[in-house]
Amino acid sequence: MEQRLDQPGPQSLFKPVFDLDRCDGCGECALQCTFNEIRIEPRGDRKIPTANRRSCGACHRCEVTCPRQAIYIEERPLALRRHGIWKSSDLKRVHQQSASGAVNLTGFGSETDLPSYWDRLVFNACQVTNPSIDPQREPMETITVLGRKAASKKDYENAKAGNKLIRISLPVVFAPMSYGSISLNLQKALARTASEKELLWYSGEGGLHEDLYPYTGHSILQVASGRFGITPQYFQKARAYQIKIGQGAKPGIGGHLPGEKVLPGISETRMIPEGSDAISPAPQHDIYSIEDLRLLIYAIKEASGYKPVCVKIAAVHNAPAIASGIVRAGADMVYLDGYRGGSGATPAIVRDNVGIPSELALAAVDQRLRDEGIRNQASLIIAGGFRNSADIMKAIALGADAVAIGSAALIACGCHGCQRCHSGKCPWGITTNDPDISQRLDPDWAYERLSNLIEGWHHEMKEIMGLNGIYDIGSFRGNRLILRGVGLSEKELSILGVKHAGE
Amino acid sequence: MCGIVGLISARKQLENGERIKKGIHLMNDRGNGLGAGYAAYGIYPDFKDYYAVHIMGSSQQGLKEAARFINRHFEVVHNRAIPVWDKIIRDHPFFNLFFVSPGISAEKRLPGEESDDDYVVSKCMQLNKTIEGAYTCSNGKNLGVFKGVGTPLDIYDFFRLDEYAAYSWLGHNRFPTNTPGWWGGAHPFNILEFSIVHNGEISSYGINRRYLESFGYFCQLQTDSEAVAYLIDLLIRRHGLSISEATTVLAPPYWKSMERIEDPDQKDLLTFLRTTYEQGMLNGPFAVLTAFEGGMFSLTDNTKLRPMTAATHNGYTYFASEIASLYEMEEAVEDIITPRAGQPIIARFETETGKAYR
Structure with a gap:
């Protein structure tokens, strides 16, 4: 034996x-x-x-x-x-x-015990000298506008002419998860929730299944290195487009969709043979430098009638310099995916050892763009293991325009974090398209769960704003004085740009 | 909690600080003796074309260094110590006044300092940042800010404000809560033509400050009110917003209210301003009174968590936190206005052309 x-x-x-x-x-x-x-x-x-x-x-x-x-x-x-x-x-x-x-494959976000800075940051609250605001009684607004914004009123006429800003009702979007890595049923639920709650959902790199056409008004469709499912019509549909350079769970390598998961619907949408591994190239083969990125950004803008373009990168050591280049190359949004970001399939060795935490990357990128005076030119969307509304509000206070949630959305729909997304056998019907299993996830039920989650978080976010005496998310954004660090080193505090508790 | 008063003569009739002192003194309970101050417009007619830089030095050494700095960067046509009556406050900083014009021609200046105004702002920021123990209290033309730690009566007597003649006055009585009561942190805050007095607390200070830094404004005075002055300068002087546009940036209508605006142009503009200047929006309770070259305007936060009233009489407009103070300044005031939340009150000088300034 x-x-x-x-x-x-x-x-x-x-x-x-x-x-x-x-x-x-x-x-x-x-x-x-x-x-x-x-x-x-x-x-x-x-x-x-x-x-x-x-x-x-x-x-x-x-x-x-x-x-x-x-x-x-x-x-x-x-x-x-x-x-x-x-x-x-x-x-x-x-x-x-x-x-x-x-190679050992795994799914979900990294499980290592590197520090989570969210847990080391605490909020301020109003006491006496300025009143907290009760969100049950007073107006409290979380409307967020994404895209390239004017620098001053002098740009008013230009802005009126050409600007396509995206307004969402709260600073939360659903992270890119492709059809293939997750089930069509779940993608439908995400898309429907985003549409009805006036948020955004990202398609991921798996193309656009026709069942999702009704929801494209709130979609950001992805152009990744594999270029799956990209047709001229693809550029007519979405609200905005995203160029995927990297992913937090696997910086520096491309998407993996194991052949087991390439079933008929996916094969059709991605335009690849059934059962073949869909391994996206590590780099985009037409982007070998920043000027190539600029070409692709403008190619997409031309093809789409000048819709906003978002560029997604993994949080890595020199993310600030890269982000600056991306903004100057013409992107309207920068999407930063941190170390804890999830994945449907990734080599464990990459997931657990490559990239830096979202918190540090976000703080550094936001500051860098400000120092260069180009922060208004692009919105900053941050992703990578956001667990609750407090994490989100901490990210907003550090300077994010919006936060993308992936794992949390899956958990809302039943995921228990067993990390076997890559197997194609997800017992909850989330990360599989096997017809027998994926039918376990009822899109209506999932929609309800996701809506509830967003609503609950929305209430909590307003509560956090109100107790800080702030009625509009815009005054919370980048307002690092609201945060204090506990038990962090001088260096960590200086990168995060926050004071230590007691200061 | 703080107290605010202001008075402005539309015909630019000059008067000393007696009435403004009475107005602010009445609201003694709105302060705690840890800060008071005044701004006076029209006090230096002989040097009205020069920037009047008021320097506060916590030591003679700091003051000396500041003088050296000013002589290096400006052409000084006149300078003197600001007269004070030091019997009234024993432990006080020192004050000097310089009438200056930029020392170098526009072509030779650094980028961003081309206009005289920008040059003066940039150099004063640099002074505040680099010279230990010295700060500019004000740098506008034909105006001065007089402020310090003490009650409004103390500060009035200390700076001998009965000896000045101005056509527009601001007064402030401070009850510092979040930041220490120190001389530089007293109100008003001035930048060029704009002087502001503020009652309240800016919850959005963290982002306002970072926003201002990207335009070269550095907040050095440990108080949120300073940021309001810089924001007003940024919006009105540098970005060319009108006063009413600037007030909608600082206290914008709710998104919900904007949906109800019928005029599409106005809706467009408000949406644009709100989106563009999100980081300049003020949150938290505030009432701000701003004096500028063309007049004076008040503004409160969107929920009006701090009081503001105003009234007119015989070519004068009076502003105060409390109505009683209006009567204290002028017994016969009429048409008392209590503005709605977020609604500005703008008083302007009468001009010969009849054309409003800004």
């Missing part, structure tokens, strides 16, 4: 535990598990579920769907000898790779 080492012990890190007193053997769990972790076996005169303990990833699908609440997921810490350097995940990775000779 072949010696198997692909996991330290053959068993997975999690296992479903069944409460056999409650279980009636209906078999729902076995149907729900797309990773074949559970099978139903006869025992005596009844049927009971059994876990094979090899493939549970803690997606919690069985637990949530069990009609008799008879399942819970248990972590199974491996009883490996403790070691300061070699953690069980390191061993596991070596075992896997020495079995396969391949």
